[in-house]
Amino acid sequence: MFDVTTLTADQYDAVYNVLSLGFASMFATTIFLYISQGRVLPKYRQAIVISGTVTLIAMYHYWRIFESFVAAKGGAEFNEAYRYVDWLLTVPLLLLETVAVLALPASERKSLTSRLVPASALMIILGYPGEMAMENGAKMLWGALSTIPFLYILYVLFVELTRSLERQPGEVSATIGRLRLLLIATWGVYPLSYLMPVLGIDGSDAFVGRQIGYTVADVLAKCLFGLTIYKVAKLKSAADDSAYAASENV
């Protein structure tokens, strides 16, 4: 377990402030999404409420991580597990909100979620032993195992989902394409942070880099992603209903 008391004052401040930024971003996005969910057509509200649930859960965990980090400066143990508990709950929900905003027929929706949700939970569960491992060999092994469900998720999102994208109206289709790229790009920051010790960065630098990397990735993957889901929901509402489009100026 990394000893937080070995950080320099600058390193401590950097992590402290980025964790506070993480909390503020999750808090603000949660309230924004809850307040705005009624401003899209009913069939897209589920996606917005799930997005708000993701940032609510992350808000709770950033509070806990922040408190744990402050306590660790006084000699207590810093609890890395909060992030994995958070991801175990939020990553399946991120995939659920992505599917929900497409408003697919029930059978198609069920088929996608019944495969994406277990795959994403498995991805997180397999990553945790690697995060805790002290040796690079074990880190690589668990990282590789965790990559298998990740590749399966990519396959479902990029091959299977492409068929339903073709049935979406033009601007919506382009935005969903960007949504999918955003998801993949932000998810790419996690393995980079995870593999820092393997990449030769270790000790305090690895710890600071990992905390900053995970927090930035969380803000992109949860806040920016949730707000993009809201944008897709507005575009789709406008495509479905011209009176909505005029009243909301979409």
Add this chain to the structure above:
Amino acid sequence: MFDVTTLTADQYDAVYNVLSLGFASMFATTIFLYISQGRVLPKYRQAIVISGTVTLIAMYHYWRIFESFVAAKGGAEFNEAYRYVDWLLTVPLLLLETVAVLALPASERKSLTSRLVPASALMIILGYPGEMAMENGAKMLWGALSTIPFLYILYVLFVELTRSLERQPGEVSATIGRLRLLLIATWGVYPLSYLMPVLGIDGSDAFVGRQIGYTVADVLAKCLFGLTIYKVAKLKSAADDSAYAASENV
């Protein structure tokens, strides 16, 4: 009373993190249900609000249990009674929400609740002396007494409720069937956790197993169950009203 200071660091972390997971799950489910209750037809909203009340009460108790566990590491006594106070309030409410979502005629609803609510309260009250008992004989005796109202609840849910299930539309009937199985399956984890000392698991392992078992059972029986109630309410709303079904894409 079990002495928390005898736990190894890994055992302590496992309980600590599962209690935090319990709190996060209850918190997120409560807000989700409160925000979403207006999205089903009025006659089903009572069931959703009761489901949110269950997770709200449990959220409070997980906060208390977590704080009590952290304090117990410093030598204070860990308070097992929070769980029983929680169940005394939430288990009757879980049965109320199950009956409420069926939207039965008032006389049938009253007949079911006037028997399920006292039976479930009795089940919890009779379990408590067994949880506190140090000897297996006393544990078995109170466990057996607590099983009597449990069997009565099973009888009411599986024999009497089956008649009203036959009057529900196809997909709704299947989902309610799954709801009932979910209730029985998750309730089955509680006696396993309760009986750990009798099954020969004792000391730290029994304590850790019991805390994890009870928490996982609570998340399934309250969060997953409450979200399934919401799904039943949406399906029933859609079956009642085709305009609702189209606008909500059910």
